[in-house]
Structure formats: structure tokens, C-alpha cells
Amino acid sequence: MASATTFFDFTPKDKKGQEYPLAQHKGKVVLVVNTASKCGFTPQFKGLESVWKSVSQKYPNDFVVLGFPCNQFGGQDPGSDDQIQEFCQVNYGVTFPVLGKTDVNGDKAEPVYAWMKNEKPGLLGLQRIKWNFEKFLIDRDGKVVNRWASTGKPEAIEKDVVALIEKTKKQ
Template sequence: MASATTFFDFTPKDKTAKEYPLSQHKGKVILAVNTASKCGFTPQFKGLEELWKSVSQKYPNKFVILGFPCNQFGGQDPGSDEQIQEFCQLNYGVTFPVLGKTEVNGDKSEPVYEWMKGQKPGLLGLKRIKWNFEKFLIDKDGKVVQRWASTSKPESLEKEIIALIEKK
């Protein structure tokens, strides 16, 4: 999708393999995270859910977290889309949208991930995702404004997210 200019130009698949137009979130601040169910960072689901609830309570309909399950790092999300959804809800009470299983690197990489990596390369300008739970912060206009490594805890991002929501 070479003509894409914002995050909202993409349509990945949801948990039922149906199109999920990101344009439905236009005007909101987005935190996009590649997730996994069997990873050392998996407990971040708890922090992500708390962040989602905290920010959404203060700023209703102005923020969304989108989980993109990925099995490309050590086979740490091997389940079906249905199993992944069940895992997230049963173990962490996840209520934010978790989409269908996604590839974030390589030839079959989801176009929105190719675009985000191009907008905000990682350390040393690398345009690949290093591991599960990397996070991209998207502003209300659909531009990537920040990228965090897997080690960044969700709760540490709240101040920056709120500043972006409040930005005129």
C-alpha cells in the first residue's frame, strides 16, 4: 500500500478474518502493540488493560489500544485467533481490540506494520520489529509519533499518551 499516508489508510484482519478498517479510529490516539500469549512480556497484557481503562475513563472515545498477535518470535503465539482471544480475556481480562494473527516482519508482513516501521525505524534505523510487545504511538491524524521497545512497561506510557490526547 505505497499510497498510504496515515495509519487510518490500512485494513488488517480482525479476530474472525474480516476486514478491520483502521479508519474507524480516526481522531483517536492509538497504541499499536504486537502481542504474544507465551512470552516473557505476556504479563504486559495486564498493564495494557489497566492503561486502556485508565486513559479511556479520563478521555472517553479518544484512545484505543490495538493488539496484533504475532507468532514470529520464538513461536510464542501458536494458537488460533479464537484461542488467542480466549487466552487474553481469561488470563488478563482484555477488553481492548485484539485483531487477527499478524506477521510484522518479512515478505508476508502486514502492510500497516511495514508502514509504521518505515515511519519510525527502531534503534540504529532498523526497520524490523525485534520482539513481541513493541509499541507504536499514533496521533489523531494517523502519524506515528513514538516507538517503544518490548521492555517499555505500558504504565510508563500514560503521561505521553495523555499529552498527545490533550494536544490541540
């Protein structure tokens, strides 16, 4: 989607393979994470769920976490979309949207990921995702405002999420 200018212009697939228009989250702050269920960082699902619940409780309808399962890093998310959903719910009580499994790098990368990496390159300007659980923070206008490596704990990012919500809170 070469004409895309914001995060909300994209339509990835959901856990059932149906279109999931990101425009439905327009006006919200969005934390985007490429996830995996068999990774050393997988326990971050607990932190992501905690941030999702905590921030959503304080700011209803102002925030969403979106998980994008990916099997490109060490084959650490080999399950089907249904297996991934079940894993997230049973093991971590995940209630935020976890979409369909996707690629985040390479020729078949999900277009929204290609766009986010271009908007906010990683260390040394690299336009690739290095590993599972990299995070992007999207503002209410659909612009990428921050990016964190896999080691960035969700609990530590919460303050940045809240600051962005409060800075842009509609009166």
C-alpha cells in the first residue's frame, strides 16, 4: 500500500483470516507487538496484558494493544492461529486483540510492518525487526512515535503510553 500515510490505512488479517481494518482504532493510542509463544520473551504477554488492562481502565476507549504473531525468529510461533489464540488466553489471560500469524520482515512482510519500520527505523537505521516482541507506539493520528527492542519490558513502556494519551487527550 504505497499510498498509506498512517497506521490506520492498513488492513491486516485477523485470527480467522478475515480483514482487520486498523481504521477501527483511529483516535486511539496503539501499542503494536510482534509476538511468539515459544520465545524467551514470551512472558512479556503478562506485562502486555497488565498494561492493556491498567491503561484501558484509566482511559477507556483511548488505547489498544495489538499482537501480531510471527514465526520468523527461530520458528518460535509454529502453531496455527487457533493454537496461538488458545496459548495466549490459557497461559497469560490475554484479552487484547492478537491477529493472524504474519511475517514482519522480508518480501512477504505485512505491509503495516514495512510501513512502521520505514517510519521508525531501528538502531543504526536498520529497517528490520531483530526479534520477537519488538514494540511500536502509534499516536492517535496513526504516526509512529516510538519503537522499543525486544528487551523493552511492557511495564517500563506504560509511562510512555500514558504520557502520549494524556498529551493528546481529547477535551
